[in-house]
Amino acid sequence: MSGGAEPRTAVRPPLVRPRPAPSPVHRGGVLGTVMAALGVAAFSLTFPATAWGLEGLGPWSLVACRLALAGLVAGGALAALRVPPPARRHWSGLLVVAGGVVIGFPLLSTLALRTSTTSHAAVVVGLLPLTTAVYAAVRTGSRPTPRFWAAAVVGAAVIVAFALQQSGGAPTVGDLYLFGALLVCAAGYGEGARLAGHMPGWQVIGWALVACLPLSVAGAAVAMTAEPVHLGAHAVAGALWLALGSQFLGLVVWYRGMAAIGVARASQLQLAQPLLTLVWSVLLLGEHLTWAAPAAAVAVLVCIGVTQRASTGTKRVLERVPEGTDLAGANPEERP
DSSP states (O other), rough: OOOOOOOOOOOOOOOOOOOOOOOOHHHHHHHHHHHHHHHHHHTTHHHHHHHTTTTSSHHHHHHHHHHHHHHHHHHHHHHTOOOOOOGGGGOOOOHHHHIIIIIIIIHHHHHTTTTTTTTHHHHHGGGHHHHHHHHHHHHHHOOOOHHHHHHHHHHEEEEEHHHHHHHTOOOOOOHHHHHHHHHHHHHHHHHHHTTTTTOOHHHHHHHHHHHTTTHHHHHHHHHHSSSSSOOOHHHHHHHHIIIIIIIHHHHHHHHHHHHHHHHHHHHHHHHHHHHHHHHHHHHHOOOOOOOOHHHHHHHHHHHHHHHHOOOOOOOOOGGGGGGGSSOOOSOSOOOO
C-alpha cells in the first residue's frame, strides 16, 4: 500500500507465569525445622538450669519435683481440653517415651552433673543426634544416605574429641551416666516422633508425664525429706525451667518438628545444642572455656550444613498425614 500508513502489529504483553505457591509439604517442612530448632534452644538451657537447681536441691529431689510439676501442668492441660486417652496400641510407645525422656535422661544427666561441669556434659550429650538417627533407622526403617551418615559421624567424632580433651583423655563416672542418658533419650525421641504422627506432639509428652505422675509425686515427697533443701532464687528458677521449659514446652515443639521433617534430619539440628549450652555455661555459670570450643563450633556447624542438605530417605510421618490435616501436628483429633 503506497502513501498509506503501515499497518500496526499488535504488541502482546510478555507472558508472566505466576510463581507456584509453596506446597503444603514445603510449608510443613519449614515449620517443622523452626519447631525443632526451638526445641533445641529450650534443651540447651537444661544443664545450666540443672546446675542452678542443684544449688538448693538434691539430685533425686530435683528430678522428682521437675517431673511432678511438669506432670501436673500436662494433666491440667489434657483435662481442660477434654483430650481422650490414647488408644491402647499407643501405650507401649508412651512408656518408652516416659522411660527415656521423662525419667531416664533427667535422672542420669542430673547424677552426672554432680561431678561434671555443664560444658563437659554438653559436649558428651552432643552424641545424641547420632544415637537418635541410629535408633530411627532400626525402629522405623529409615535409610539415611552415606553422605548423611558421614557428616553425622564426623560431627559426633568432633564432639567426642572435645569431651576427651576437656577430661584429660579418659572417661569419668559422670561420662558413664551421660552415655546411659544418650541411649534412653534416643529411644524416647524416636518413639515420641513416631507417636507424633498419630496425635499432636504436646499430647505425646503430656500423656507420658501423666503416666509417671504417681511415681514422681511420691518420689518428690520421699526425696525432699531425705535430702537437704535450701531454696534460693537460682534453685527455684532452675527447677521451674526444667519442669516447664525443658520437660514440657521444649518437648512439645521438638516432637512436632520431628514429625514434620523426620527423626534423622531433626536430630542433626541438635549438633548445635552443646554449643549453645557452652554459651549459657559462660553467661549464667561463669565457666571458662578452652581454645577448643570455637574450633569445635566451626566443625560442628559445617556438619550441620551437610546433614541438612543430604537426602535422608527417611520415611517421614508428614508424608502419611491425610490431606487437610494440620501439618504442624496441631490437629486435636487422633490421626490414623
